[in-house]
Amino acid sequence: MVSFTQSERRASLGLASVFSLRMFGLFVILPVVALYANSMPGGESATLIGLAVGIYGLTQAIFQIPLGRLSDYWGRKKTIYLGLLIFILGSLVAASADSLLWLCIGRAIQGAGAISSAVIALNADLTRDEVRTKSMAVIGVTIGLTFILSIVLGPVLDSIVGLPGIFLITALLTLVAMVIVCFYVPNPTSVDETGDVAPVKLTIILSNRDLLRLDFGIFSLHGILMAMFVSIPFILNGMEGDVVSWKFYLLVMLSSILIMLPLMMVSERFGYRKFVFVLSIALITLSQFSLGLLNLGYAGLAVALIIFFGAFNMLEASLPSWVSRIAEPNSKGTALGVYSTSQYLGTFVGGVAGGWIYQQYTGQGVFVFCAVWAALWLLVSMSISDNKRISVS
Helix, strand or coil, X not given: CCCCCHHHHHHHHHHHHHHHHHHHHHHCCHHHHHHHHHCCCCCCCHHHXXXXXXXXXHHHHHHHHHHHHHHHHCCHHHHHHHHHHHHHHHHHHHHCCCCHHHHHHHHHHHHHCXXXXXXXXXXXXXXXXXXXHHHHHHHHHHHHHHHHHHHHHHHHHHHHHHHHHHHHHHHHHHHHHHHHHHHCCCCCCCHHHHCCCCCCCHHHHHCCHHHHHHHHHHHXXXXXXXXXXXXXXXXXXXXXXXXXCHHHHHHHHHHHHHHHHHHHHHHHHCCCHHHHHHHHXXXXXXXXXXXXXXXXXXXXXXXXXXXXXXXXXXXXXXXXHHHHHHCCHHHHHHHHHHHHHHHHHHHXXXXXXXXXXXXXXXXXXXXXXXHHHHHHHHHHHCCCCCCCCCCCC
């Protein structure tokens, strides 16, 4: 197995830290934002609560491709600084919000700092093809661990500083991310940073069927996640009083690792990437049908969520690596911009749809909706190519 150089190790760990610090701000509010929004003026509407959860994804979706292409021309690091500053501004607005409308505005500004594609593209610039999958796996696993930690810490921090305090912590962590980009992450020397070679046309990226299947995959993964978190806090709160606590989420998230790690080993070590990809989607589909059609108690809910998050963390770690294998060197920023746009568009659609469905059909309806969505994704995924690299030209 090819090892990292010192520069590649710094790039992988540094960018994984940047991703994690920023994604922490997205994930940490999931267990508490719906309940907090419900207590604000205008919070009696589950649809508006869903908008507060998901509007971050709308502005992310709008700006991912422009900032991805900007990073291809203007430079990765400068684009990342710009996005992080916008994210800080949105966090401050959200922290000071005194109504659901202003909470939505703050979340929308946060989303405009859409740097995911630029960060992933910078990682691709700083690593060789032979270690890129491993590098992306480092980022993916770090995001997965951040997800676990943030879901567990969300209720704890909410009880100490409240949601406004969580947004302020998010702003401070984003400043730390900027310092890491400046002083720890190596400076790229690729043609993408200098702008000597123009990126390929967007139409070429959008015509590649396997890239589109992966884009639909991340759209579905985060859409289902956001729809679920419109419903889950209320369901848990109704089952056992103050059950939206770190104990429940700690049990679910740590147990999900026992599913994620074997899947990752089979995918990366033994090369069964497509098999694990399809199996993970099947597990998500199973978990959603179980939640929607079965009358699960506390233990059953925990088991279904363990299955879901085990598969979720596997897919979250592997999907961007697959995209980076397919895209050509001078198109990574754009291809990953489309990918990230799809991810956050899913966040928006899932949040809003989840809120509306919860208001009309309660939590069971949300899970049935997610199950049908996952089943459609499963059908789409079965025809994806398992080639190591596919040209976009």
